[in-house]
Amino acid sequence: MSSKPMYRQIADALREQIQCGALKAGDALPTESALQEQFGVSRVTVRQALKQLTEQSIIESIQGSGSYVKEERVNYDIYQLTSFYEKLADRHVETHSDVRVFEVIAADTALAEKLQIAPGDKSWHVKRVRFIKQKPVTLEETWMPLTLFPDLTWEVMENSKYHFIEQVKKMVIDRSEQELVPVMPSAEVVAALGIEATKPILEKISRGYLSDGRVFEYSRNAFKSDDYKFTLVAKRRH
Numbered sequence: 001m002s003s004k005p006m007y008r009q010i011a012d013a014l015r016e017q018i019q020c021g022a023l024k025a026g027d028a029l030p031t032e033s034a035l036q037e038q039f040g041v042s043r044v045t046v047r048q049a050l051k052q053l054t055e056q057s058i059i060e061s062i063q064g065s066g067s068y069v070k071e072e073r074v075n076y077d078i079y080q081l082t083s084f085y086e087k088l089a090d091r092h093v094e095t096h097s098d099v100r101v102f103e104v105i106a107a108d109t110a111l112a113e114k115l116q117i118a119p120g121d122k123s124w125h126v127k128r129v130r131f132i133k134q135k136p137v138t139l140e141e142t143w144m145p146l147t148l149f150p151d152l153t154w155e156v157m158e159n160s161k162y163h164f165i166e167q168v169k170k171m172v173i174d175r176s177e178q179e180l181v182p183v184m185p186s187a188e189v190v191a192a193l194g195i196e197a198t199k200p201i202l203e204k205i206s207r208g209y210l211s212d213g214r215v216f217e218y219s220r221n222a223f224k225s226d227d228y229k230f231t232l233v234a235k236r237r238h
Contacts, residue, residue: 002209007048010039015058018069026132029059029067039043062194068135099137100192101127104156106147114207114218115145122146126157129192139192142219149216165216172211179205 004012017023029036035046050067053059061067082237105125112119124144129136142161144152149169165171181203190197201222208217 006039006041007045007052010035010041010046010049011052013039014053018058023069025069026135027069028134029069031066062135063134063190063196065134065194080138096131097128097158098131099126099128099154100159101125101141102157107143111143111218114215114235115143116215117145117147124149124152128157136193137224139189139222140219141221142217144217148214161217171216173216174211174213176206176208181205184220185221193224195221195224 014029018118021225023029029035029050032043032046032050035041035049036043039046050059050061054061054067057070060070070127107113107115107117107119107121107123109119110174111123112121113163115121115123117123120209124142126140126142126144128140128142130138130140134178142157144161148171149165162173166173182200182238183203185193185195185199185201187197189195193201195201201224204219204221204223206217206219206221207215208219
């Protein structure tokens with residue numbers, strides 16, 4: 001019988017499953033209850049094993065969801081206007097969006113200025129959580145002028161809005177002006193992404209423009225900093 005503590009034996013067994021490919025990046029680990037039953041140990045012992053793997057950056061725990069094999073970060077180049085789906089499609093990574101809010105609102109003065117519309121004009125207001133496999137990685141809140149997209153649907157926002165704009169609406173996207181800000185997460189972000197309330201996150205504020213100069217969206221994205229990294233490229237002007 002091994003003299004190694006039981007929690008380390010459990011950690012070793014899970015690590016081996018990950019290394020041999022039985023558990024892949026993004027896969028959920030068995031529940032704590034399942035591991036208890038499998039190894040005949042207490043919940044405390046199971047949590048010690050999971051804590052060790054977490055500290056070794058092999059797995060990560062998501063509040064209210066479970067433990068997952070840690071994935072490589074998504075590299076987000078802010079100089080390329082690439083959708084969440086386009087970025088991960090080439091890697092054959094399963095993604096989906098959970099739309100939480102889909103409504104039409106009257107733009108107040110501040111929103112009207114962001115969208116370059118008149119106060120009181122109608123705007124779509126959409127809030128959705130973006131997932132890689134079953135793991136929530138960003139909470140996005142978007143406003144889009146109703147006059148530009150009267151046929152926007154819930155189903156479109158479950159997928160790629162850029163595909164809808166360019167392939168369905170045949171509009172040409174010119175650019176996105178973006179700002180990255182470190183902030184403390186709101187209670188809503190903590191609940192949606194399963195993160196610690198005391199850990200800072202990155203918020204990306206962006207405004208998208210069509211080729212004719214019209215603003216087609218104003219968005220605020222809260223990212224889990226463990227899952228995203230942002231690439232900036234500075235070129236010297238000659």
